[in-house]
Amino acid sequence: MNYIDLKDKNEAELLAMLKEKKLEVFTLNAKLKTMQLTNTSELRVAKKDIARIQTALTAVRSK
Numbered sequence: 001m002n003y004i005d006l007k008d009k010n011e012a013e014l015l016a017m018l019k020e021k022k023l024e025v026f027t028l029n030a031k032l033k034t035m036q037l038t039n040t041s042e043l044r045v046a047k048k049d050i051a052r053i054q055t056a057l058t059a060v061r062s063k
Helices: 011-033 041-062
Strands: none
Touching: 011 041
């Protein structure tokens, strides 16, 4: 996911995506703790996606 994909979305769409990504991070953390996660880089990518979404939310709210 790139920031370019996010900058055209409205606040409601971004909040929905943020909620979805936070749930994904929660499940990935649970899998990591129970040794079920084989690709640990997924967790890092999901966290970076959350940061991108939050940056886009800040930009939308400041307009």
